[in-house]
Amino acid sequence: MLRWAVTFLIIALIAALFGFGGIAGASAGIAQILFFVFIVLFVISLLARAVSGRS
Structure with a gap:
């Protein structure tokens, strides 16, 4: 699940870099x-x- 969170974070950063705010x-x-x-x-x-x- 942590891998999915990191994947969506990377997608968000790339989208923000290219100006896709939504x-x-x-x-x-x-x-x-x-x-x-x-x-x-x-x-x-x-x-x-x-x-x-x-243990």
Whole structure:
């Protein structure tokens, strides 16, 4: 999922470079949402691992 967020961020940067504001804004928004979903899932997996006690 982090790879998708980075991909959309790169698309947003390239679109902004060429002046496509709508595409850049949409891609940046998607990248931001995917990044936050990744962070939430990562924290949940860390907590689940800590609670289960596996090393």
